[in-house]
Amino acid sequence: KNQVEQSPQSLIILEGKNCTLQCNYTVSPFSNLRWYKQDTGRGPVSLTIMTFSENTKSNGRYTATLDADTKQSSLHITASQLSDSASYICVVSLNYGGSQGNLIFGKGTKLSVKP
């Protein structure tokens, strides 16, 4: 069964600290993996996308990694800010093409950054 599991479910860190969120998937055939950030009361916004051949992608203080062999991805946040408080959702695309998306969503990690 195609699944995306994220851990931890929630995380509290102090402002300025680093953190790493995990995403494990059992999705085949794999096309790409995206991390979304969802602020409270808003829709998700894409942070990074990685295809099978990419193992690192950065977007400012956000760095995503992908290990296609172990089917694991991580999102590392450096020098956290209060504005990083949000839910982070891992989404894996199946390589079936078409427009239905064939997207498998993780349930998200809720990050709280405290002053």
Place this chain on the structure above:
Amino acid sequence: NAGVTQTPKFQVLKTGQSMTLQCAQDMNHNSMYWYRQDPGMGLRLIYYSASEGTTDKGEVPNGYNVSRLNKREFSLRLESAAPSQTSVYFCASSPDGQDLRFGQGTRLTVV
């Protein structure tokens, strides 16, 4: 650019009432989607439309209907609302079926 616009942002319905959630996008995307998001469940696909004039069921279509009015607009209708449909609804559009652009969401409560 407005992106994806959903209306209304909040709605309270009584059990059995009907309503339509509106969604419009200005990015000329072919594909549009309706998701619901519940605590602990993540985002689940209700219906999608690969192109104007076509619609298909997603993971949780029961109790909903959709209309792809034109390329810009994709509406979601609840014919007889039930408390189990209390949720946050997100509309999304995509140029390629993978890169989703989400609206701000509609928070629906059915009492």
